[in-house]
Amino acid sequence: MRLYFLILFVFCGFLVKAQDNYTKMTKVALQAMWDAKDEEGYQKSLDMYEKAFELFPDSINNSGLYKSSVLASRLKDYDKAFGYLNSLIGRKMNKYGDPGYIYVLNSYAEGEYKNLLTDPRWSTLVKDAENYKALFYQRFEDNENEFYAIKAERFREIDKPEKLYKELKNFNPYKTKALxxxxxxxxxxxxxxxxxxxxxxxxxxxxxxxxxxxxxxxxxxxxxxxxxxxxxxxxxxxxxxxxxxxxxxxxxxxxxxxxxxxxxxxxxxxxxxxxxxxxxxxxxxxxxxxxxxxxxxxxxxxxxxxxxxxxxxxxxxxxxxxxxxxxxxxxxxxxxxxxxxxxxxxxxxxxxxxxxxxxxxxxxxxxxxxxxxxxxxxxxxxxxxxxxxxxxxxxxxxxxxxxxxxDPFPKEITWEFDDNSNGQIDWLSNIKLDSLASKADWHKEINFKIDKWLEYKDKNSDILSEKEVDKNAFDLPRKSGKIVAKYEDNTFYIKTSAIKTFTINISPEMVDHSKRVKVYLNGKKYFNDKVDYDSNFMIENFERNRDRSQVWVNQIKIELK
The missing domain is CATH 3.40.50.1820 (Alpha/Beta hydrolase fold, catalytic domain)
Structure with a gap:
């Protein structure tokens, strides 16, 4: 067994070294291609690529085949160019480049392969590349469909809301995955x-x-x-x-x-x-x-x-x-x-x-x-x-x-925002700003000044220097609203600043539904009643967020006057 692992270790080391050597050789070949000014230069670059292919056949990648096909096209070695292209178009995408068909179907292809366009083999190559592209995308589509495959949901068949709540909490429609x-x-x-x-x-x-x-x-x-x-x-x-x-x-x-x-x-x-x-x-x-x-x-x-x-x-x-x-x-x-x-x-x-x-x-x-x-x-x-x-x-x-x-049901919440699209945090939702209301005295801005910053001396430098600045850490460009809330013993205590409306979402893990729920808003009693389960609300809310831990059974809508 030890001999087996020793052989495996040496073999893996050989593969890594081969890949490194292949990469080094093809980098030199690519530089030669960029430096080439005539056919002699292109031939020199192609010879380098082909030597790398010969020495390290297991390391050949899409980029190497692509560059070799372009070089062969420029040298008007059509058989060799089509040979590399036919090897390339069916190759899958890997960390070294795009899927092979891309090189024939992209917007640069006609310019790079202009010497091949009148050859009858080009139209055949394009059709083959389009077929590979269709297969490539079909594979992703099939995998995606398999990823989303789950067991059927039957929420609306449950007539008792308490039972529905437990069903949502324990919901598990998932299947094994192929990948x-x-x-x-x-x-x-x-x-x-x-x-x-x-x-x-x-x-x-x-x-x-x-x-x-x-x-x-x-x-x-x-x-x-x-x-x-x-x-x-x-x-x-x-x-x-x-x-x-x-x-x-x-x-x-x-x-x-x-x-x-x-x-x-x-x-x-x-x-x-x-x-x-x-x-x-x-x-x-x-x-x-x-x-x-x-x-x-x-x-x-x-x-x-x-x-x-x-x-x-x-x-x-x-x-x-x-x-x-x-x-x-x-x-x-x-x-x-x-x-x-x-x-x-x-x-x-x-x-x-x-x-x-x-x-x-x-x-x-x-x-x-x-x-x-x-x-x-x-x-x-x-x-x-x-x-x-x-x-x-x-x-x-x-x-x-x-x-x-x-904690899906935190006892206390502090939330400030200046955009109604951000008016939600845990059991508070649909919070809307009151643009006409004044801020409460307790609603203060929090910020600090930054006086030093690091920057590179110039684009080519790797040396940082410290410069003096005068900038706020945070931007506060718009009027904000703020809400501070907590609950205990079936009672919610909430204070607001520049808020027009909001909603309290209710969970049986927060309150006792057999008793009245009380809401005190800015020091005054606003709500005092029982809150029952609502099956339609439960299902609609669950379908929106797919959250099995934070399941709401009803809500209390609050409007400030």
């Missing part, structure tokens, strides 16, 4: 769509509830929407430690793909993405509603922080690596963290957000007794996850995730 990874399509609007990739634990069982962690990518301005994603694209690289510890802790991972317009930071067009993706995921696999988390790096970390500030209801906790802790689409109402938690992993050489500002934020959080932790790593720049030394940060993240659970 571990799924690329799921996602419509953004009538013109745009993207995808998110789901990675399940290796031994996923539909009978078990699993934690779910969303990973939000950074650099949203430089990313593109993706019709599909593959495991090779998202599970490695900067995400390798997310993947490693998710596998060890049986955590489902979700990787959304955004761009400049549709993302989780700015503008608002894409902010609906993560909550909506969560509902779709719950349609397919068994997620623990009280253990759904968001993390990310850079713009992704800012996105995680923004969901904490604007729409945290569905989530248990939030994490960020190299975070800019600010809402960029409106006000940053920092006391909203009291409803959840945030763990920030910062570095001392970060141009994105300076260490002194992180220190000030940590002090403010401690002052508020917020559930906020910051871990500082010295000697690292903004792209911290690229370094192997970032692994301890991910270990801390997963250590927190394992022990953290959402």
């Amino acid at each position: 571990q990874g799924y690329s799921i399509s996602f419509n953004l609007d009538e013109n745009f769509s993207t995808s998110f990739f789901i990675q399940l634990p290796e031994n996923y069982s539909p009978d078990k509830k699993y934690p779910l962690l969303f990973i939000l990518h950074g650099a949203v301005k430089h990313n593109s929407l993706a019709a599909y994603q593959l495991a090779e694209q998202v599970l490695g690289g900067w995400n390798r430690y997310y993947t490693k510890y998710a596998a060890e802790n049986d955590v489902i991972l979700a990787f959304p793909k955004g761009n400049k317009k549709f993302n989780w930071m700015v503008p608002n067009e894409g902010f609906f993405m993560i909550p909506e993706m969560l509902k779709l995921i719950k349609n397919g696999v068994n997620v623990d509603d009280n253990k759904v988390f968001i993390s990310g790096h850079s713009n992704g970390a800012t996105g995680s922080f923004s969901y904490l500030m604007k729409q945290p209801t569905e989530f248990a906790g939030f994490y960020g690596l190299n975070t800019y802790p600010k809402v960029f689409t409106g006000g940053t109402f920092i006391e909203n963290i009291k409803n959840r938690s945030f763990m920030n992993f910062s570095t001392d050489q970060d141009y994105y957000y300076p260490p002194n500002a992180n220190d000030q934020l940590t002090a403010l959080m401690n002052e508020m007794n917020a559930d906020y932790k910051e871990h500082r790593y010295k000697g690292f720049p903004h792209w911290f996850p690229e370094f192997d030394e970032s692994e301890p940060a991910f270990q801390k993240l997963y250590d927190d995730l394992k022990t953290r659970t959402r």
Whole structure:
């Protein structure tokens, strides 16, 4: 047995080395292609690619075949060009390039292969490429249909509301899954769509509830929407430690793909993405509603922080690596963290957000007794996850995730917002602003000044210098409303500032339905009556959010006069 593992180890080492050598050779070949000024230069580059193919046949990738086909076309070696293209078009997508058919069907093909267009083999090649494309997308569609396949729901057949409530709480329509990874399509609007990739634990069982962690990518301005994603694209690289510890802790991972317009930071067009993706995921696999988390790096970390500030209801906790802790689409109402938690992993050489500002934020959080932790790593720049030394940060993240659970019925809520689309937090919903009302005396702005920032001396420099600034940590561009609420012994105590209307959602885990429910609003009794179960409301609410832990049986609508 020891000999077997020794042989396996040596063989795997050989494969890695072969791949490295292949990569080095093809990089030199590509540079020769870029430097070529005539046929002699193109031939030299092609010879290099073909030598790499000969020495490392198991390492041949789409990019190498594509470049070789272009070179052969330029050299008017048509048989060789079509030979490489025919080998290329049926190849699947991998971490080294796009699916093979792309190179024949994309907008650059006619320019790159202009010498081949009059050859009868070109039209045949295009038809074959279109067939491969259809098969490629059909595979994703079939996998997506299998992901969403669940047992039939029969909620409306239950006539007793108490029984319906228990049925919703224990609802489990899930089936076993054929795959571990799924690329799921996602419509953004009538013109745009993207995808998110789901990675399940290796031994996923539909009978078990699993934690779910969303990973939000950074650099949203430089990313593109993706019709599909593959495991090779998202599970490695900067995400390798997310993947490693998710596998060890049986955590489902979700990787959304955004761009400049549709993302989780700015503008608002894409902010609906993560909550909506969560509902779709719950349609397919068994997620623990009280253990759904968001993390990310850079713009992704800012996105995680923004969901904490604007729409945290569905989530248990939030994490960020190299975070800019600010809402960029409106006000940053920092006391909203009291409803959840945030763990920030910062570095001392970060141009994105300076260490002194992180220190000030940590002090403010401690002052508020917020559930906020910051871990500082010295000697690292903004792209911290690229370094192997970032692994301890991910270990801390997963250590927190394992022990953290959402309380679906918190005894106290503090919520401030300046956009009615964000007027919901746990058992308070449909909160609307009163634009004409004055703020209450207790409704204060919270902010602090940042006076130092780090920046690179120039575009080509890797040396950071400190500059003096005079900027507020948070923007507060619009009038906000605020609500502070708590309940105990069948009684709700609520005070509001610049709020017009809101709704109290009721659960039997919050109140005794056999007794009257009382509501005191700004010191005065507003409501005093029993609240019964409402079956239609229960079903409609459940179908909207697919949350089996936070099941509401009725609601009390409040209007301030």
